[in-house]
């Protein structure tokens with residue numbers, strides 16, 4: 317097994333930079349700096365030397381495996397955060413026998429392979445590192461803590477019990493024990509299916525929390541859409557002007573709306589036009605609005621919306637400072653902005669309340685596969701013509717689908733995809 321090392325903190329100047337070393341050569345590598353391993357799991361202040369030369373005064377931590385993040389021997393070098401120090405220490409480590417730079421996510425990969433976390437926890441960790449808002453952090457934390465693994469264990473337990481009941485019937489078919497296990501199997505499957513359905517719905521919502529809710533701002537040219545976007549964003553993200561048709565491309569601004577991740581989309585004003593570029597912009601506006609989680613339609617007095625609106629969509633009278641409409645909004649003066657933010661927060665927190673423990677499209681797909689198998693099993697159960705072993709086979713297939721959530725089966729194909737999103741040093 318190679319010994320891997322990498323800068324594990326962000327690159328560049330910093331107060332402190334941390335280099336992590338993991339593998340059988342982690343402790344011996346310290347001799348390259350004229351040191352031996354300090355007491356386990358206690359910070360030790362040491363001089364790192366390159367021969368006679370002092371490279372840095374560092375805090376060193378040693379974690380003997382398996383009680384470490386990766387499950388292997390791990391050494392951490394907490395250095396002064398200078399790019400020159402980090403570069404020399406990495407160069408010296410690369411001279412150590414059996415040592416090499418870690419690939420993206422490789423430390424976490426070893427943690428997975430050594431049973432320190434399950435696949436869902438690895439995904440939770442990736443989301444945790446990427447989380448920008450409170451809602452994203454909470455959601456990632458739940459998965460990282462291993463909750464999904466626990467839920468899967470519960471499903472597994474019930475499905476294995478149901479399969480065992482069916483198999484008992486097969487095993488004792490020759491004997492005179494006419495016990496009808498089907499009602500109990502039915503009950504177990506109903507319970508698991510209901511819970512799977514909740515999780516599948518929750519995963520769809522969680523995916524939105526992960527990616528951010530999209531809100532499209534729409535309306536006629538000059539309605540004040542870009543001015544409203546800037547007011548919400550608190551900066552001049554979009555060009556505004558008295559010229560109708562100023563915005564052409566869709567402009568995206570990511571925001572933290574009371575802890576919820578929201579991407580605002582400013583769009584081209586909707587109207588009939590001969591201008592080729594503007595009509596491309598309008599087509600894009602409509603397409604993005606269609607896909608968005610919510611639409612805000614900014615109306616001019618006496619105007620009707622030019623697109624179909626859905627439940628929760630928000631229609632507002634713009635330029636309220638000119639019309640004096642107390643219910644209207646004005647990007648120019650800020651009137652009604654707080655009310656709009658509250659309304660958006662309400663809608664999205666209500667939608668995020670559905671969030672379950674399954675958080676990714678991958679989870680949702682696996683759950684739907686298991687649900688398909690269970691639906692099939694329930695059909696077969698109702699018909700005495702089908703034998704118990706056929707039904708049990710459906711249950712085993714459902715279990716395999718659920719196992720893939722936490723990586724018990726066939727993870728190799730997924731690993732590349734999941735780990736490629738990690739940074740080096742994680």
Ligand SMILES: Nc1nc2c(c(=O)[nH]1)N(C=O)[C@@H](CNc1ccc(C(=O)N[C@@H](CCC(=O)O)C(=O)O)cc1)CN2
Nearest residue numbers: 324334336357377379382383384385386387392432742
């Ligand atoms: N300096 C430093 N800070 C860090 C990390 C790190 O690797 N290094 N982490 C990296 O992500 C996080 C902490 N995660 C860790 C997870 C497990 C172990 C560990 O030693 N686990 C052992 C012992 C457990 C125990 O003592 O309770 C084990 O699991 O057996 C260490 C850090 C956040 N902060």
Ligand SMILES: Nc1nc2c(ncn2[C@@H]2O[C@H](COP(=O)(O)OP(=O)(O)OP(=O)(O)O)[C@@H](O)[C@H]2O)c(=O)[nH]1
Nearest residue numbers: 537538539540541542543557561562563585647648
């Ligand atoms: N009085 C007042 N003027 C506004 C308000 N919002 C925008 N305006 C003005 O209306 C004009 C158009 O504003 P924009 O925000 O560029 O309008 P838009 O809807 O993005 O227009 P297009 O990008 O062309 O579709 C500019 O001159 C703004 O200063 C408002 O709330 N009150």
Ligand SMILES: [Mg+2]
Nearest residue numbers: 541542562563
């Ligand atoms: Mg505009």
